[in-house]
Amino acid sequence: MDSNDTGSLIYLIILGLMVCSWFFTQNRQSMNKSLQQVALWGFIFLGAIAAYGLWDDISQTVSPQQSVFAEQGKIVVPRSPDGHYYIAAEVNGAPLQFVLDTGATEIVLTRNDAAAVGLSPDSLNFTRRAMTANGEVRTAPVRLDTVQLGPATDRDVTAVVNDGEMSRSLLGMTYLQRWGKIEISGGELTLTR
Template structure:
């Protein structure tokens, strides 16, 4: 059995032990996080030893050169591991800027999760929400007293729009109209989930895009609006 096979075998055993001892939180009396870091460092040590052994065939100069190369590789791997969450946040932020409505989920210093929405090219904040488990692209509207679904979106989330009673009179930019009151079993934006949300359904042709209004937004812990981003905090 060569050295690398032995190292990978040890890694497999270490990962199996972590899975087996997940609930206890410790492996051989060591905190699972610390034990996991030790398992993670095994392949780095293997790479370094292989580089040194390979360099021994070419003399001291080759050994030093190989050692320097492997040290750079190891530093790169360690840096990627230490800053993995920053890289993930950067990637999510980049995608959010390129894809309107994509929510960026970040963890605040106190451990709570936040959802960040970037302003779209139209100058509005939009998001892709899950309504009753179905995706709905919505416009965030703090001026709307309620969540309002267009007829097509209401159909998409499983509402029988033909049997709704359009009895609620509301004033819109196009004048006064009637909408139907409904209850949505769930609205989710990333980790933020609200159940049994009061909402309205607009008549056909009355609303181009569904609105994420205050019956959802008022349940948040905080809603912070800046020039080009909107931060939703769960609690």
């Protein structure tokens, strides 16, 4: 702490004491109620300071983020509070959020994500059928120019566009098999190439 910080701290302490003494002299008649209010505001202030100090830990718990270790060729994805593993990737240069789904055979794009990566869902030929948890849906086979996940870039990747209702695109097994090692341990998914 340098001399400027010390001077600022002394100034703030004196200012705080002056405000407190003014407050108590104005409220001598109802001191009990005043002390309760001061205690309440003190707890609110301390709570705000604690929340600010712990914000990084809180935000990581609420919305965990994946870590990329490019030099080691691996990605570590924490399990989200809903139990899924959400993986951020770039498809044809567009950022997408996937759900890792070992029950899905291929990469499955929603209609919105297909449009975001440069495909036109209305012009696709939905000739295939797939069984999902929501029943049978129509799918259209497509080829993705690039799929970049962390340090790895794959070209000419097969995928399908789902014509049914889906909240997120799925990262299925045909893509995951391109990784040499898939490990789930301690609430984290690790992909290594």
